[in-house]
Each structure stands twice: as structure tokens, then as C-alpha cells.
Amino acid sequence: MSILVMKFGGTSVATTDRIRRAAKRVAREVANGHDVIVIVSAMAGETNKLVGYVNDIAPFYDAREYDAVVSSGENVTAGLMALQLQEMEIPARSWQGWQVPLLTTSAHGAARIEDVPTHNILQKFAEGMKVAVIAGFQGISPEGRITTLGRGGSDTSAVAFAAAFDAVRCDIYTDVDGVYTTDPRICARTRRLDRIAFEEMLELASLGAKVLQTRSVELAMRYNVKLRVLSSFEDGEGETTTGTLVCAEEDIVESNVVAGVAFSRDEAKMTLISVADRPGIAAAIFGPLSEAGVNVDMIVQNIAEGGRTDMTFSCPVDQVKRAERAMNEAKAAGGIDFHDLIADTEVAKVSVVGIGMRSHAGVAATMFKALAAENVNIKVITTSEIKISVLIDRKYMELAVQALHDAFGLDRAA
Amino acid sequence: MSILVMKFGGTSVATTDRIRRAAKRVAREVANGHDVIVIVSAMAGETNKLVGYVNDIAPFYDAREYDAVVSSGENVTAGLMALQLQEMEIPARSWQGWQVPLLTTSAHGAARIEDVPTHNILQKFAEGMKVAVIAGFQGISPEGRITTLGRGGSDTSAVAFAAAFDAVRCDIYTDVDGVYTTDPRICARTRRLDRIAFEEMLELASLGAKVLQTRSVELAMRYNVKLRVLSSFEDGEGETTTGTLVCAEEDIVESNVVAGVAFSRDEAKMTLISVADRPGIAAAIFGPLSEAGVNVDMIVQNIAEGGRTDMTFSCPVDQVKRAERAMNEAKAAGGIDFHDLIADTEVAKVSVVGIGMRSHAGVAATMFKALAAENVNIKVITTSEIKISVLIDRKYMELAVQALHDAFGLDRAA
Numbered sequence: 001m002s003i004l005v006m007k008f009g010g011t012s013v014a015t016t017d018r019i020r021r022a023a024k025r026v027a028r029e030v031a032n033g034h035d036v037i038v039i040v041s042a043m044a045g046e047t048n049k050l051v052g053y054v055n056d057i058a059p060f061y062d063a064r065e066y067d068a069v070v071s072s073g074e075n076v077t078a079g080l081m082a083l084q085l086q087e088m089e090i091p092a093r094s095w096q097g098w099q100v101p102l103l104t105t106s107a108h109g110a111a112r113i114e115d116v117p118t119h120n121i122l123q124k125f126a127e128g129m130k131v132a133v134i135a136g137f138q139g140i141s142p143e144g145r146i147t148t149l150g151r152g153g154s155d156t157s158a159v160a161f162a163a164a165f166d167a168v169r170c171d172i173y174t175d176v177d178g179v180y181t182t183d184p185r186i187c188a189r190t191r192r193l194d195r196i197a198f199e200e201m202l203e204l205a206s207l208g209a210k211v212l213q214t215r216s217v218e219l220a221m222r223y224n225v226k227l228r229v230l231s232s233f234e235d236g237e238g239e240t241t242t243g244t245l246v247c248a249e250e251d252i253v254e255s256n257v258v259a260g261v262a263f264s265r266d267e268a269k270m271t272l273i274s275v276a277d278r279p280g281i282a283a284a285i286f287g288p289l290s291e292a293g294v295n296v297d298m299i300v301q302n303i304a305e306g307g308r309t310d311m312t313f314s315c316p317v318d319q320v321k322r323a324e325r326a327m328n329e330a331k332a333a334g335g336i337d338f339h340d341l342i343a344d345t346e347v348a349k350v351s352v353v354g355i356g357m358r359s360h361a362g363v364a365a366t367m368f369k370a371l372a373a374e375n376v377n378i379k380v381i382t383t384s385e386i387k388i389s390v391l392i393d394r395k396y397m398e399l400a401v402q403a404l405h406d407a408f409g410l411d412r413a414a
Numbered sequence: 415m416s417i418l419v420m421k422f423g424g425t426s427v428a429t430t431d432r433i434r435r436a437a438k439r440v441a442r443e444v445a446n447g448h449d450v451i452v453i454v455s456a457m458a459g460e461t462n463k464l465v466g467y468v469n470d471i472a473p474f475y476d477a478r479e480y481d482a483v484v485s486s487g488e489n490v491t492a493g494l495m496a497l498q499l500q501e502m503e504i505p506a507r508s509w510q511g512w513q514v515p516l517l518t519t520s521a522h523g524a525a526r527i528e529d530v531p532t533h534n535i536l537q538k539f540a541e542g543m544k545v546a547v548i549a550g551f552q553g554i555s556p557e558g559r560i561t562t563l564g565r566g567g568s569d570t571s572a573v574a575f576a577a578a579f580d581a582v583r584c585d586i587y588t589d590v591d592g593v594y595t596t597d598p599r600i601c602a603r604t605r606r607l608d609r610i611a612f613e614e615m616l617e618l619a620s621l622g623a624k625v626l627q628t629r630s631v632e633l634a635m636r637y638n639v640k641l642r643v644l645s646s647f648e649d650g651e652g653e654t655t656t657g658t659l660v661c662a663e664e665d666i667v668e669s670n671v672v673a674g675v676a677f678s679r680d681e682a683k684m685t686l687i688s689v690a691d692r693p694g695i696a697a698a699i700f701g702p703l704s705e706a707g708v709n710v711d712m713i714v715q716n717i718a719e720g721g722r723t724d725m726t727f728s729c730p731v732d733q734v735k736r737a738e739r740a741m742n743e744a745k746a747a748g749g750i751d752f753h754d755l756i757a758d759t760e761v762a763k764v765s766v767v768g769i770g771m772r773s774h775a776g777v778a779a780t781m782f783k784a785l786a787a788e789n790v791n792i793k794v795i796t797t798s799e800i801k802i803s804v805l806i807d808r809k810y811m812e813l814a815v816q817a818l819h820d821a822f823g824l825d826r827a828a
Contacts, residue, residue: 016470050490056430058497065500068508069493072486076464079483083472086479094482098512099558144513 001125004034005167007136007158010044011175012232013077016084022173022232023084026131030090035125037165039136039158040081042073047151063108067138067148071097074135074154082133092131093124097138097146102157104139104147111139111147113156113219116164134161152213159216163223170220170227171243172212177231178244179204179211181410182261186401189411193259197249200259201227203353203387207262217246224248249355257356257363258408261401264349267297268317269379269391272327274339277309284335285311285327292326294319297349298382298391311338312380314391317345347379348397351389352404364388370407376400415539418448419581421550421572424458425589426646427491430498436587436646437498440545444504449539451579453550453572454495456487461551461565477522481552481562485511488549488568496547506545507538511552511560516571518553518561525553525561527570527633530578548575566627573630577637584634584641585657586626591645592658593618593625595824596675600815603825607673611663614673615641617767617801621676631660638662663769671770671777672822675815678763681711682731683793683805686741688753691723698750699725699741706740708733711763712796712805725752726794728805731759761793762811765803766818778802784821790814 006029008022029036041047050070054061078094085092100120104111121132136154139147149156155172162170178192179201196204198221205214211229220227230243245251275281282301289296294315302310315323320343330336357363367388371378376399380391392400405411420443422436443450455461464484468475492508499506514534518525535546550568553561563570569586576584592606593615610618612635619628625643634641644657659665689695696715703710708729716724729737734757744750771777781802785792790813794805806814819825 016467019471053430053490053494054497057433057494058501061497062500062507065493065497065508068510069490069497072489075486075489076467076483079479080467080471083468083475083479083483086476087472093476094479096482096560146510 002034003037003165003167004029005037005039005158005162005165005170007039007154007170007172008041008232009154009172009174010041010047012173013040013081014044016080018232019077019080019084023081023088025173025232026085027088027090030130034168036131037121037161037167038081038131038133039154039161040074040077040133041136041154043077046073046076064145067108068146071135071138071146071148074137078133078135082131085131085133090131091129092133093129094133094135095121096135098140100134102139102160104141104149106141106143106145106147108141108145108147110150111141113139113149113160116160118164121165150213150215152210152216155213155216156219159219159223159225159227162225163219167225170225172227172229173232174211174229175231175233176211176229177242178229179246180260182401182405183263186263186398187261187405189405191411191413193244195245195247195252195255196259197252197255197355198246199249199386200353200355201246203351203384204260204262207264207349207351207353207387207389212246220246255356256354256408256410256413257360258352258354258410259356260353261404261408261410262351262353263397263401265394265397266317267314267347267349267391268320269312269314269344269347270320270323271342271344272311272336272338273342274308275311276337277304277307281336282311284330286313288326288330288335289313289323292322294323294326298380298389300380300382314347314349314380320345344379346394347391348394349389349391350397350400350404351387352408353387355386357386357388366407367404370403371400374399374403376403416448417451417579417581418443419451419453419572419576419579419584421453421568421584421586422455422646423568423586423588424455424461426587427454427495428458430494432646433491433494433498437495437502439587439646440499441502441504444544448582450545451535451575451581452495452545452547453568453575454488454491454547455550455568457491460487460490478559481522482560485549485552485560485562488551492547492549496545499545499547504545505543506547507543508547508549509535510549512554514548516553516574518555518563520555520557520559520561522555522559522561524564525555527553527563527574530574532578535579564627564629566624566630569627569630570633573633573637573639573641576639577633581639584639586641586643587646588625588643589645589647590625590643591647591656592643593660594674596815596819597677600677600812601675601819603819605825605827607658609659609661609666609669610673611666611669611769612660613663613800614767614769615660617765617798618674618676621678621763621765621767621801621803626660634660669770670768670822670824670827671774672766672768672824673770674767675818675822675824676765676767677811677815679808679811680731681728681761681763681805682734683726683728683758683761684734684737685756685758686725686750686752686754687756688722689725690751691718691721695750698744700727702740702744702749703737706736708737708740712794712803714794714796728761728763728794734759758793760808761805762808763803763805764811764814764818765801766822767801769800771800771802780821781818784817785814788813788817790817
């Protein structure tokens, strides 16, 4: 018995007609001899509607009730998908998170999966059931309350099931047909990657490529789950050759030095001017920011002069107010001393990612030269082993992405 | 500690603003010193939308999946109501059916409540929680699947909780401000009843008055739960004197002989012409109808002549095709023999109901005289101890309701 996990995102189950088309794909895999675990998201728009209700009623909500409300969309799709499969004479039933039960931590709104017991579902497969349809995005806490895994969490549900059931593959059906060298809406010459390494996908996902939830890639990497991203909107033959396979580095024979260009529009750059420098000052700054729920991304500390230094960091633009409050409170409490706090809310982050960087020198030089040729000024730079990111003025973002896509020859396969 | 149960129907929680208004009523009862159990329906229109999805995908659906889908609307409202109460600084949390757990039979789509364990909720009340918000309409089967209690089932949830927790009262908030002598849309002189006996309410509910689910009244009668029907759309003072109290007969000091006039528009009259009469023929007819899911209401058998008889019964108009198929199949199988089957789909049922009938003669005579005076022809008559029902041409229905309302003086209190 080989188990295949198939996950359908919100646009792939947006209407009963789309659910029907998704079910046909499932039927094809059943015909191929698989027992299938289907993970479904809520119908497109439903979760946003529910989040809207919650925010309307309680902007500072109890996350346990938030989870109880926003998880309901997946339950609807799971039941409908099971019904559709039954209509096609395929033995199927639905499971809600608490029925599996998919056990998570109590971190409501962003719970982590602790265990996916396989007994119940394996027994049904043994009894002749062909498809288990699972409401994605949701689980149950040790206290018996419903939890959710964060936006995009159905991807993580899918990978967790693939790992727990030792699935042959985890197919993520979405509204794009794979992972591209960059966003086709920004760059006309973009190209779909046949394969991409977990590490690269992880960087791309963290950097704002919305195709997969970051945690799902982490999990796939840890358990070596073969993850395939493909479109539920195509209906061609030979479909198994399409899409992008996210896999271990050793499964990729040849690749470009740079796999893709990622970007994130909604960044802000904040600079603490003339901070009194002392050992522990970084902790004194970033402790309060973390407690205030500010997701600090890039950090740059300028050379200190006369015992004072400038500290620059970036964060999502909608967290600027929160960051300012945290810094001013820390200053008032005497934890830090600075002259001024300047927020630049008109910046974007552009990154190049590729495992080939490990063995190729000169990637940074090529990147900076390409940006300089377009007169794009770089405000902040950070690097990792397989990534270089820069903050630039937001108005140059598209120009920068196109220039880098050309500079690294991403329109051509390796 | 006194526990009050408050149930809010779909129109009373149709928007976040309505939920806010309902929460204010709850807050008032908390201020009055009650611990409150709130039962909520889905936001108006939601359940119909979900039922529509199911019918679109699978007209002959698996009732277990149907229940999983259509129960989700109540989960949304329960979470939102808990959040709204918390916003008003009232300690509250939501429970879904399986969390209580509200235990039911496995009769999906129309499950019966087996038990409402009180331990979890009482413990939270003891810890300081003031309001338990329960998703109505739903429970959990012995197999761990979600069940629903049938349309309008949140009323039954509410009464079951009131019985289990020995509540001082069960207030049903809806879009009308009580139980009327008849439907105000049909008769201008209708009057709200201050009190009505369980038995009367039961007949009215069965007869098509949509204000309460029939089973909820049965349950209230069995456990002597004081049931109050009142509007969530009024905001006046002295509200506790409004609405209609559904209570035991002995709590009603004086009442009219007839409490109300009920009607049901969507009836059909079916007549089997010249049925071969023999012992057991009724079972041979109504057995197959029952198996086909036809809800037979009135039954009349004419005097047999020459070993043959005419058998007339009524059923909801949308079950006529099913009834015809069942009868023709039974005929083909040799179970019954008849010459013809005639369906009259243009009939309506009008009934007068009142516990006073037990002690007052002449109610039937008054009824028939009033209808005759308006030239309304009676097609079928059935009676019970506290009710007389007639089938008439549908086009005379409103006329008949008004004539009976006048004839029994229902515009005046006893």
C-alpha cells in the first residue's frame, strides 16, 4: 500500500465545481493504486471573511475563540470533498482536526504540530476506504480546544501527514503551476523550476514567495518529504512531469548558481540614532521588540563613535507603530538611551537565493553591479550561506528584480 | 447559583452588530445574577448556503458528511459571541457540540439527544466563568462523528441544556416577540399570547407554526422546562413581561377555548381509488410510504363497497412524487391493488388548537359553521383531544384562517 498526500488550496476548492475538478485528480491517483490523504483549505475567501468577523468584534481577541471561528471553513470543504468522492463511487470520509486527532501545542493562532496519530485512518484504509479527507490548518490542544497553525497552515498539515504516514509524495495543488525564478507578475522572463532544494525553497518562502508556508518546507526538509507544487487549474496529459519538485540537494543534478529572486514589498527600515553603546545593548533593544511581537528581520549596527552607535533594523511595515512604542517605553524605563528613532516605511527587500552560492564566488559582486547599473541605492545588506538580501527604495523594487533576473541568467535553465 | 439558558436564532445573530445586541441582553442577565448558558444558531442564511453546497454536490448525500458540513455555521457564531462577551468584560468561552460533549444517537441529520454532561461547564462556572456559549444544533455520535438535530434543532439544544442544568428558564430569542393566535401576515387582528400550554404549543409547532422546533416543545414538556419565546429585536424596558411563556397547563389560570389557528400551505391530498380491501391493507399502504420517507399526516378511509375502498392521505407537497413511486412499486410487487392514484397538490391544512376543547363542546360545530359561511369546502377532517384540522383548497386558506380567528374571538383575551 502506498499513500499519497494531496493538498488543495483555497482557490482549488473555491466552488463546488472546483471541488469536483479536484476530486477528479484524486480519483486519478486512486486509479493509479494509491491510498490518498487529501488535505483541504477553506473555500477561497471564507477564512478572510471569518477573520473579518473576529476583527470586527474583538480587535484584541482571545486566540482560542479566534481559532474556533476561523477553523470552520476547512470543515465545510472536507465534508464536501468526501461527498464528491462518494458521488464518484470512491469510498471516502472526512476528518476534522480533533477527530484525527491532530495534536498540537496550545499556541493558538500559530500552534505547532506535536503528533499525527495514524491508527484511525490506517484502520479505515485497511477496511477498504480509499481517501481520507482532512480539514487542514487545524488541530487540537492538550486542553481540548481547537488550534490553528497560522495562515497557510494547510501546507504544514499536508507535510505533517505525509511524514506521519510515510507518504510517497506530498502534492500541493495551488493556483500556480510550480515555483518560479521570480514572480511572473513582476518579471516577464521568469521560468518555472523543475526542481528546487529544500534550503532554497525555505529561503524563498521566508522571503515572501507565497507559494508554500515556510514551516511546511522546514518540516518537509526535516522528514525528507518529497514535496511537489503544481496547478489544479491545468488539465493536460502527462501531468506528472509538470510542477516543481522540492527535494533534497542531492536529488538535484545541476542547477544555476542562483535559483530565484525573491522580494517583499511591505518592509520598513527603522534606525535608532546615537544609541549609547554598551555590552548587552542589542539585547536591551531586541528583547522589548520581541516581547511587543515585532518580527525583526535584518539588523545592522554602524561603527560606534564616542561611545554611541546607530542601530538599524527592518520589520514588516504594519509593525512600525508597535516597534516605536516598544522603543519609547524601553527608553522611558531606562533600558536604552537613544537620540532619535527614524522610520522609513518606503522600502522593499530583494533577495537572490541559491545553493550554488556555496561553491561559486562573485555572486554578491554580480548583484551589486547589476543594481548599480540601474542606479538603485542599497540601504541595508544581509547575507547567509545561500542568500543575499538588500533593502532598497520600494519604487525601485520591480526594476531591481528584473535586473537581477537578467544578471543571473535565470530565464535559461542550467 | 441560578442558571438561565438563552437561545438566539439565526436572525438574532445575522451580523456582528446583531451579535453585539444579543450579547447586551446576555450581559443584562449576568448583571441580574444569573450564570448564563447561551445557545446560538448559525448566522441567518449560512446553513441554507451550506445545505445548498451539499445538494449541489451530492443530492443523495452521506448524512454523516452532511452533518459535518452544515454544523459549521454554529461554530462560527459561538466563537464570535464568546469574543463579544469578553469584549464586554464578561468571562465567557465557547463550546462546540463535541466539546461539551453533547451525546446523541447516530441518526445523522435528525439525531436525538442522549445526554448532556454538565461537569465541564459547571466547573468553569465554579471557576468564575459567567457565560458558556454553546454551538446549537449539533452533537456527537457514539462513533465520534458530528451529528445534527434537524432544522431548527438549536431550540432543542437549548431545552436540553435547560433540563440538564435545571435552569430557571429557557428564553428563546427570535425575530417575533412571542406566540400569536395565528400568523400576523395572514390575519390583521392576531394577538400575542402571554401564556400557552405545552400541549397547545406542541400542536401549533407540529402544525406549521415555525416559532419553535416541535421536538424542543416535547422535551420542555417532558422535563417541565419553562420556555419563553421573545424578540431579540425589541429594546424596551420591562422586557421580562413581554414574550410568551410556554408552560404547564396548571400554570395557566384562564384561557380561551381555542388558543390559536395554525395552517400549513404546502400540503397535498392523495387518494388511492378503489383499493382491494382486506385486513392489513393499511399496513400494506403506509409501510412502503414510510420506507420511502413520506411523512403521512392525515388519513381517511371511506366506507368499503363490494370489497373495495378509497383511501385518502395527506403529505407535504414535495413528497408527492416519492409517494406515487412507492405506491406504484407496491402495486407492481403485488402488495396492494388499486385502480387509480389521484394527487391534489392544491390543498392547505387549517387547524384550531386549544386545551379548552377538552372541557368545551361545540368547537367542531363552530369551526364547520364558520367555514361553511365563507363557502369553504372541507376535504378531509382529523381531530385530536385538543385540535381539529381540515384540508381545504389552498386558495381559501387565508380566508379560512381569518374566519376561524373571528369565530373563536381570538382577538380578545380570555
